[in-house]
Amino acid sequence: MSDGPTTPGELRQRVADFLAEHPPAGTDRLEFLRARYDAGLAWVHFPPGSGGLGLPRSLQAQVEEELARAGAPDNDPRANGIGLGMAAPTILAFGTEEQQRRFLRPLWTGEELWCQLFSEPGAGSDLAAVSTRAVREGGEWIVNGQKVWTSGAHKARFAILVARTDPDVAKHAGLTYFLCDMAAPGVDVRPLRQITGEAEFNEVFLTDVHIPDDHRLGAEGEGWRVATATLNSERVAIGGGAAREGGMVGVLSRTWRQRPELRTADAHQRLLRLWVEAEVTRLTGKRLAQKLAVGQPGPEGAGMKLAFARIAQETSGLELELLGDEGLRYSDWTLVRPERVDFTGRDAGYRYLRAKGNSIEGGTSEILRNVLAERVLGLPPEPRVDKDLPWKDLPR
Amino acid sequence: MSDLDLLPTDVEDDLRASVRELLADRCPPSAVVPVYDGDRSSIAPLWRALATDLGLAGLLVPEERGGAGASAREAAVVLEELGRAVAPVPFLTSSVVATTVLSAAGPGGAGAGLLAALAAGERTAALLVPLGTAPGGRLPGFAVDGSGRPAGQVRGIAGALEADVLLVPVAGPDGTSVHAVPAGDARIDPVISLDMSRQLADVVLDGAAGERVLGAEAGDAAVRSGLEVGAALLASEQSGVAQWCLTTTVGYLQDRRQFGRVVGGFQALKHRLADLFVAVEQAAAAARYAAVTVAEDDPDRTVATAVAQAWCGDVAVRAAEEAVQLHGGIGMTWEHPAHLYLKRAKADQLAFGTPGTHRARLADLLDLPAPAAP
Numbered sequence: 001m002s003d004g005p006t007t008p009g010e011l012r013q014r015v016a017d018f019l020a021e022h023p024p025a026g027t028d029r030l031e032f033l034r035a036r037y038d039a040g041l042a043w044v045h046f047p048p049g050s051g052g053l054g055l056p057r058s059l060q061a062q063v064e065e066e067l068a069r070a071g072a073p074d075n076d077p078r079a080n081g082i083g084l085g086m087a088a089p090t091i092l093a094f095g096t097e098e099q100q101r102r103f104l105r106p107l108w109t110g111e112e113l114w115c116q117l118f119s120e121p122g123a124g125s126d127l128a129a130v131s132t133r134a135v136r137e138g139g140e141w142i143v144n145g146q147k148v149w150t151s152g153a154h155k156a157r158f159a160i161l162v163a164r165t166d167p168d169v170a171k172h173a174g175l176t177y178f179l180c181d182m183a184a185p186g187v188d189v190r191p192l193r194q195i196t197g198e199a200e201f202n203e204v205f206l207t208d209v210h211i212p213d214d215h216r217l218g219a220e221g222e223g224w225r226v227a228t229a230t231l232n233s234e235r236v237a238i239g240g241g242a243a244r245e246g247g248m249v250g251v252l253s254r255t256w257r258q259r260p261e262l263r264t265a266d267a268h269q270r271l272l273r274l275w276v277e278a279e280v281t282r283l284t285g286k287r288l289a290q291k292l293a294v295g296q297p298g299p300e301g302a303g304m305k306l307a308f309a310r311i312a313q314e315t316s317g318l319e320l321e322l323l324g325d326e327g328l329r330y331s332d333w334t335l336v337r338p339e340r341v342d343f344t345g346r347d348a349g350y351r352y353l354r355a356k357g358n359s360i361e362g363g364t365s366e367i368l369r370n371v372l373a374e375r376v377l378g379l380p381p382e383p384r385v386d387k388d389l390p391w392k393d394l395p396r
Numbered sequence: 397m398s399d400l401d402l403l404p405t406d407v408e409d410d411l412r413a414s415v416r417e418l419l420a421d422r423c424p425p426s427a428v429v430p431v432y433d434g435d436r437s438s439i440a441p442l443w444r445a446l447a448t449d450l451g452l453a454g455l456l457v458p459e460e461r462g463g464a465g466a467s468a469r470e471a472a473v474v475l476e477e478l479g480r481a482v483a484p485v486p487f488l489t490s491s492v493v494a495t496t497v498l499s500a501a502g503p504g505g506a507g508a509g510l511l512a513a514l515a516a517g518e519r520t521a522a523l524l525v526p527l528g529t530a531p532g533g534r535l536p537g538f539a540v541d542g543s544g545r546p547a548g549q550v551r552g553i554a555g556a557l558e559a560d561v562l563l564v565p566v567a568g569p570d571g572t573s574v575h576a577v578p579a580g581d582a583r584i585d586p587v588i589s590l591d592m593s594r595q596l597a598d599v600v601l602d603g604a605a606g607e608r609v610l611g612a613e614a615g616d617a618a619v620r621s622g623l624e625v626g627a628a629l630l631a632s633e634q635s636g637v638a639q640w641c642l643t644t645t646v647g648y649l650q651d652r653r654q655f656g657r658v659v660g661g662f663q664a665l666k667h668r669l670a671d672l673f674v675a676v677e678q679a680a681a682a683a684r685y686a687a688v689t690v691a692e693d694d695p696d697r698t699v700a701t702a703v704a705q706a707w708c709g710d711v712a713v714r715a716a717e718e719a720v721q722l723h724g725g726i727g728m729t730w731e732h733p734a735h736l737y738l739k740r741a742k743a744d745q746l747a748f749g750t751p752g753t754h755r756a757r758l759a760d761l762l763d764l765p766a767p768a769a770p
Contacts, residue, residue, distance in 0.1 A: 061399065256764055263767035271764060272755040276706045277678075284681040287402040303674040372673055373666035377646050380661030 004040060004053040011059055015041060015066045024072040033075055033109040041067070042075075042108045046092060050100050051108050058290055061242075075110045079340045082151065083107045083114030087160050087179075089233040094177070094218040094226050103158070103179065115156035117147040117180060117204055118227065122396065125367045127162070128171045128224055129386075129394070132206060134163035134178065141165075141178065141216070143186075143209040149361070153189045153202040154337060156182050161211075162227050165220055167392040174391050175223030179215040186210075196353045197333035200341055231363060232301055242282075247308075248315040248351065249278040251344050255319060262322050274315050281307045299375040302368040309358035309365055312343060316352040323348055400688045402681065408473045415452070415474055418445060419481040425733035431484050432592045439558060443485040447517030453491045454515030456625075461503055462512030468625065472632035472687035479636025479712075482736045484593040486520055488633065489555025493626040494521035494563050497574060500610060500618030507609030510561065510576055521576075522555035523563045523622055524599055530749025531624040531701065532757060535616075537567040541603060546575050549600040554747070556584050556597040563609070564601060565619050570612040572619060577606035591743035593736060624701055627748035628690045631683035631704035634712035637741050638676045641715035641734070645669070645722050652724075665722065672718055679711040699761050706754040709745035716741040 005011040018039045022032055036042055037051045044059050046052025068074070077084055084107070091103055106112040123129040132145025143163055153159070159180040166174035182189070186209040191199035218226040245253055256263065256271060285304050320327035330349040343354060359365040373379045386394050404412070422445060427438050447453035455471045457463020471492055478487055495514055498521070501507040513519040525535055538548040546564045556562065562582055564575045581604035587596040610618050646669060649660030659665065686704035689697040716738040720727040727734045745751065759765060 058399070253762070253764060260765075260768065263765075265767055268759070268764075268766050269755075272706075272759055275758065275762065275764065276703055276755065279703050280678040280682040280707045283402070283685045284678045286399075287681040287684065290401065290403050300677070303670075303677055306670070307674055307678065366667070369667040369670035370663070372670035373660075377666075377669055377673060379646065379650065379666050379669065380658050382661075382663065 004048060005055070008059060008062060011044070011053075011055065011062060012066065014039070014053075015063055019067070019070050019072070024067075024070055029073045030109060030111070032073055034105065036067075036072075037105050037108050043088075046104075050092060050104050057292055075108060076340075078342060080107070080110050080113045081341065082116050082156075082160075083112070083158075086116060086230045086233050087114045087158070090160065090177075090226060090230045091179075091217065093229055096214075098214070099179070099217065107158075112157040113152060113155050115150050115153045115159045115182070115202075116230075117150060117153075117159045117161040117206075119149045120146060121148055125364055127227065128175065129391075129396075130162055130164055130175065132161075132163045133167075134165050134176060134211070136165070136213070139213050141176075141211045141213065143178070143180070143206050143211055145206050147204040147206065148192065148201075150189075150202045150204050151200055151341065151361075153182065153204050154191070158182060159204075160217075160230060162223050164391065165223075168390050169221075170388055171386060171391040171394065172224045173221055175227070176220050177217045177223040177226040178211050179217055180206075180209065180211055181215070184209050184211070191335070191337065193335055195356065196350050198336050198338050200338050232299060244279060244282060245275075246282070247278060248312045248319075248344055248355070249275055251351070252315050252319045252322070255322065259322075262324065264322075267318060267322050270314075270318050274311060274318065277307070278311050278315070281311060299371050302363065302371045303376075305362060306365055306368050306372070309355075312355040312358050316348065316355045319348045320352050400685065400692060400694065402684045402688060404473065405469075408470060411470055412473050412477060414450060415446070415477040416480075418450060419477060419483055423481045423483045425482075425736060428482055428484055428593055428736055429730070429733070431595065436484075436557075436595075439484050442483065443487075443520070443558065444517065446483075446485055446487065447491070447520075451517070452487060453495075453517035453520075456492065456495050457499065457511060457515035461499075461508070461515065463515035468629060468687045468690035472629050472683065475629050475632040476636035476639070476683075479633035479740070480640045482593045482637070482733075482740045484595075486522070486555040486558040488626060488630065489522050489594075490514060490520045490559065492629050493622045494523050494555075494559075496625045497523055497563055497618045497622035498609060500614055500621065505609075506607055507576060510609065519561055520555075520559045521561045521563055522553060522559035522579075523565075523619065524550050524553055524556070524601075525565065525619065525623065526550060526552040527554040527594075527596060527743075527747045528552060528749070529623060530753045530757065531620055531627050531698075533623075533749060533753075535565050535567070535572060535619060538564050538601065540566055540568070543603070545603050545605055546577060546601050547603060549598065551598045552587065552596045553599050554594050554596055556599055557586055557595055562599065562601075564606065565615060568612050572615040573608055573612045574610035574615045574618060575606040576609045577601060577604045581605065589743070591739045593740055594743060623748060624698065625690055627705050627754075628686040628697070628701040630744060630748055631679070631686050631701075631708040634708040634741070634744050635676070635679045635683040637712045637737050637744065638679055638708070638715035641712075641719040641737050641741075642669070642672055642676050644734070645715075645719045648723055668718065668722075672715060675711045676715060679708045682707045699758065702754040702757045702761060705749060706751045706758060709747075709751045712741040713738075713745050 005014050022035050040053040042051030044053045044055040045057040047054050120130050134141040134143045161178040161180040165176040186207040188205040190203045192201040192203050193199045331347040374381050454463030455466040459465035498507050498511045536550040538546045541547045546566050560579045562577045565572045583600040585598045589596045652659045682704040686700040689700040719734045726732045
């Protein structure tokens with residue numbers, strides 16, 4: 001590969017050259033996306049050969065803008081949030097060259113969607129307590145257990161999986177991280193209906209699922225460290241908004257502008273407070289993104305997610321109050337399988353209910369406050385009675 | 397609202413380090429607290445060291461007009477450090493607000509010499525507009541007497557006690573002009589202030605001779621610009637105050653033991669501090685963005701300033717209140733510096749308009765209007 005661009009101007013030229021070679025109008029969508037990946041324009045902060053150019057993350061916005069202006073198709077990022085936001089950065093950080101070559105391109109183009117097999121009925125906030133077992137047998141691992149809260153498992157081709165490989169050591173030390181083929185025999189996905197009526201989540205039962213050892217990510221016993229990197233990425237992905245009025249507060253602001261008859265003095269004060277909080281959170285995310293070099297986000301991303309969840313919940317609650325009688329109606333309780341998760345989609349009642357998940361999924365707000373207090377502020381950790389006991393001896 | 401760079405440059409990091417070093421040496425809390433008992437003797441030498449020796453007074457003035465040719469980015473860094481030390485110096489009132497007002501007068505005209513003197517730290521100015529006035533707020537109405545001299549009175553002026561020249565907005569039929577009047581020719585009555593580290597004064601002008609530095613065609617916009625830049629950069633001072641409160645409180649709770657445990661290990665406190673940390677980070681980002689929009693003269697500057705003021709004032713107060721509460725008994729004492737920060741934070745929250753005033757301003761700017769009166 002020739003020397004890549006290093007300045008915004010050179011990057012602009014590369015995008016222009018790419019568009020000249022692959023005119024969006026005359027190119028098949030998938031071919032276009034694959035070519036974009038190969039040109040290093042998928043995620044410019046990734047290294048050359050893995051869909052990127054080794055440039056600062058902040059330059060990605062410029063690429064997106066220029067491609068969108070040219071009418072280029074995108075990779076429908078909301079349909080593969082876990083793949084793009086969590087699996088990809090983890091595979092980049094911990095994957096072998098072969099794993100990066102195998103997984104990253106179809107992940108980015110959306111040909112292969114991803115889901116996350118982390119939480120279990122007995123391991124929620126205490127993720128390190130997972131009991132799904134992986135036992136080595138020759139060049140493979142045999143996996144048995146039950147996972148839960150798995151968004152998009154019914155559509156995913158692969159999953160990031162945390163399983164217990166050594167029950168005789170302390171809980172954090174006995175975990176290993178795998179890339180699991182969701183089409184493998186023994187993977188059983190069942191819908192889990194949530195408070196919105198939809199089934200965006202699933203329970204996943206794993207019965208004698210075979211995972212080849214070259215789908216192990218990181219070393220045996222290193223699963224906790226790898227999973228922590230994934231969760232930090234997730235919090236940045238969830239918390240980092242883009243445009244002003246881009247989230248729930250934009251929905252509410254538009255309702256406010258279009259429906260003067262709904263306005264009240266109380267709602268006005270609350271709207272303005274939420275608008276300001278959403279804006280300062282957006283700026284904080286922008287500043288954090290500018291600080292992030294290529295690689296691993298730190299625990300500061302937890303703060304973004306914490307703020308995002310509170311704002312989304314308060315804003316969607318205020319919207320229902322603003323709507324008054326209309327807020328008493330709900331669009332549809334039918335169990336449907338949504339195509340993609342859209343926190344600001346559907347009707348106000350749905351938004352209100354779905355936002356309740358924002359302070360639970362990807363680390364509860366309570367756990368995130370612990371993360372910030374301990375890992376950013378340096379305050380003492382919570383007492384951990386189970387820390388030094390072998391996992392198999394823990395009371396349960 | 398383009399993609400502005402919110403990170404500090406190396407030059408700004410160096411500036412921060414030298415300001416912090418000087419303040420650590422010359423402005424510990426023990427040097428600030430005497431101002432509450434009427435001893436202001438430390439202020440002038442500290443201000444001289446900052447304004448002249450470090451050359452901070454001229455940051456916002458172009459080099460060709462006698463300044464350092466820096467920008468609001470650098471001034472914001474200075475204010476963050478001044479906030480962190482509750483330094484009782486007139487940087488915000490003279491080197492930011494008065495300097496911005498005077499800069500509106502073109503080079504070579506009246507006031508050019510004064511601007512250069514402010515930039516050099518040889519003179520110090522204060523704008524005769526009450527500290528609580530928001531950028532869009534009502535300006536005080538000084539009039540001119542029969543001999544063309546400004547007359548009138550105004551209450552609650554910050555920086556007047558440290559100033560040797562006063563910038564007087566004079567209302568006329570064609571708009572507001574600005575006169576520069578020697579402080580020695582005005583009656584300046586010190587006010588016992590909530591925040592004695594930025595002590596206010598009531599000022600009476602009665603026949604003081606001055607020089608008109610801005611005509612009626614330019615004065616109003618210049619004064620409003622001074623207030624807007626003041627409000628935008630005050631956010632950085634508030635951010636500095638909040639950072640000191642958070643850092644100091646966390647440090648204390650890492651040491652303090654009760655019930656055989658480090659108090660900072662109690663989850664009720666950890667969660668409060670985590671929430672405060674998020675708010676303080678948001679304040680730093682909002683303050684930074686406001687400063688950058690001023691530095692770049694970005695069209696988003698007015699919204700950015702209102703957002704920063706709507707957020708940072710409350711966060712600094714919350715941080716200071718948490719500092720007092722979480723220090724327990726010692727936090728309530730005169731001996732512990734937390735009260736200096738609480739008083740500064742609360743006064744700053746009211747300065748250049750309260751957060752509520754700025755939210756109301758945002759309602760207009762963002763087309764999110766209040767309900768029509770029934």
